[in-house]
Amino acid sequence: MSQHPKRAKGRLHRPIVTAFFSLPLASTSSSPSFTCPHKMSSSDRLDFIIVGASVAGLGAAISLKNSGHNVLILEKSSRLAGAESGINGCARVPPNGNKVLKDWGLEAKAKAAAAVMPGWAFYKYFSGEGVDPVHLGNNIWSDELSFEAQGGYAQYRYQELIGILYEEAIRAVRVDRKARTPPRVSVLFDAEVVSIDCDTCTVTLRSGETHTGDAILGADGARGVVRQILMDEEGVSLEDDVPTGMSIYSSIIPKQVVFDNGLDEWFYKGLGTTIWMGPNRAFMACPVGGNSDLTIFLYTTENPDDRTWTEEASIKITDVLGQCDPRLEKLASLAGKVTCIQIKKPYALESWVSESGKVLAIGEAAHPFPPGGLHPFSISLEDGASIGRMFSHTQDPSRVPEFFRAFQEHRENRCARIRDVDQEYVEAMTIPDETIQAARDAGMLANHAAGRNALDGDLQQMHDDFRMVFGYDAADASDEWWINWGRYRDPAAAVNGHAHNLFRDSFAATQVVQVETADE
Missing domain, CATH: 3.50.50.60 (FAD/NAD(P)-binding domain)
Known part of the structure; x- marks a missing residue:
């Protein structure tokens, strides 16, 4: 990293000061x-x-x-x-x-340019030798809530x-x-x-x-x-920025390669996005882009590698899968260039x-x-x-x-x-404790058996959380800030880091005068 100098005057090179705003468009x-x-x-x-x-x-x-x-x-x-x-x-x-x-x-x-994701299908990361993976349930976006959010989920x-x-x-x-x-x-x-x-x-x-x-x-x-x-x-x-001990691998596998290897039934049919949850690990596969190639993510505690999204991992993804469903092992072996990033508490x-x-x-x-x-x-x-x-x-x-x-x-x-x-999602998918993990799986299976979304809980709380996250409009929120606060602020005070709300302050002063008048 290039160390930036302390804020001493005259520290910059100034022989080439470019009037960049006269440059043509790129x-x-x-x-x-x-x-x-x-x-x-x-x-x-x-x-x-x-x-x-x-x-x-x-x-x-x-x-x-x-x-x-x-x-x-x-x-x-x-x-x-x-x-x-x-x-x-x-x-x-x-x-x-x-x-x-x-x-x-x-x-x-x-x-x-997008692949649409209608929901997720959940499976156990490893269900035992020679058996099909345990299907824990599905989570499907509500049409009502998606309509309210005025947008879809795309990859x-x-x-x-x-x-x-x-x-x-x-x-x-x-x-x-x-x-x-x-x-x-x-x-x-x-x-x-x-x-x-x-x-x-x-x-x-x-x-x-x-x-x-x-x-x-x-x-x-x-x-x-x-x-x-x-x-x-x-x-x-x-x-x-403190490492959590968890890393994430990532790669994109061409759709045709997945089909050629007979894995389309598990990774393209149904909802098209699968999440496989295990102790200290989780695996996600989802379509990406207009041609719906397959992105894979592996969460694991086994690799301390800390690289960037544009650097290949030093350890192969197949070396850190651990005990997993054989379909995951086969899919991971098809990955080309793979990245690995440390998950940190920033x-x-x-x-x-x-x-x-x-x-x-x-x-x-x-x-x-x-x-x-x-x-x-x-x-x-x-x-x-x-x-x-x-x-x-x-x-x-x-x-x-x-x-x-x-x-x-x-x-x-x-x-x-x-x-x-987002961090809670990672922790929920990779629970290491067998007792807590079993309780999580039992709750998802019960929801699935009852015809509910696997992650269903307090419906009102879910609705409120959905509205908070997905129903947000950035432009409207900024306009609301301006109407309620921004246009009343004192620019001179804000330059010194002490912004005052002129409407609020003047209103408070008016209230004081009214109280004093009433006491007379």
Whole structure:
């Protein structure tokens, strides 16, 4: 890792300061142009730098562009989504994330690139020698709740989802004649950020090149430079992300290979997604992408390997399966390139915003989720939609610290709660204790025998939880924040980190006067 310097003045190389907002678009598209709702001149918009062409980074770029701002994305890889590694992954996106894609006009492209998941079938990881696996039950999405959520559950190849977002981000914006120039998004590849001056809002690349803007968004992940800078400000490091002892393997197997090996009956028929649960292990297989290849995930405690999504695992997946159903062993043997990531309990940043108020972490850089989880991509899409919608209400660079801190205040509790849900899923699938595991299995079998979903419990609580997670609308929530709080805040106070709500404070003062008058 490149150590970023302490916040001493004059530490950056400055011979190559690029006026990046005069750069041309990275590419063009023949898609219909989005009409910018803001009639601003080029001097009336903010210039954002986004570190990382991730789901959160590209999503934020789309939303900020739609709100009339300029964006430069700096991506350290030479190609989108680390495609140069030859490794692809699965991005599972629940209804709340697909709703964001729909709001951006990407529904048709998303549907063409996605495999739909109507539910899960649960099995025991190992049921005994020479016997069929024990079917613990199914969990099927309720049509009523899916309708209420206004979106479905889809699974994309990560590179395809990134490609859809990238094309939308760089697509030209059409404005009316009163506007001087349209907002633009530019993307630089092979642009690794090695240091950030949080005071001057300047980033330095490994090449020595520097870029300066009005605000910086860190969308470069849990190990990225932005999160490390914020951790350093709080006196901690990546070593404060504590391993849980659980790792996750991942790979994609071509659909035809699965059929050629006679495994289609188990992994494509029925609901199409299977979860196999055992002590200290779990295995998931689900269709991915428009051609419905098969993604596999293995949770195991046997491999301490800690790599990234673009690095191959050092230990074969078949070496850490343990005692399992023979169908899983056969399927795992068909995997090509396989990755392995440590699942950690991440350090929870006290502040997603730098001390200067000009640098904000979003997505995995702000709130890392368990790798392979159900929700990280949808939450990253929500982050992107939220930050852009919030900045549709200002073009004033002095309000950046206020809006950045409000973003954390607005998003933190939801992200933390859903992250906990993802971690609970992992723990529930891999229960090591035989007694607790037997009780879990018995409850699922009883539900299945009664014709209920395997995971059914308190129906009202389930309905409430579903609405909280999947029925959320990021744009509406940001608008609600603005109406109820944002428009009443005192920008001058917020710059110093002490934002006041003018409506609330003035109302409280009025109440005091009324009480004093009544006493007279």
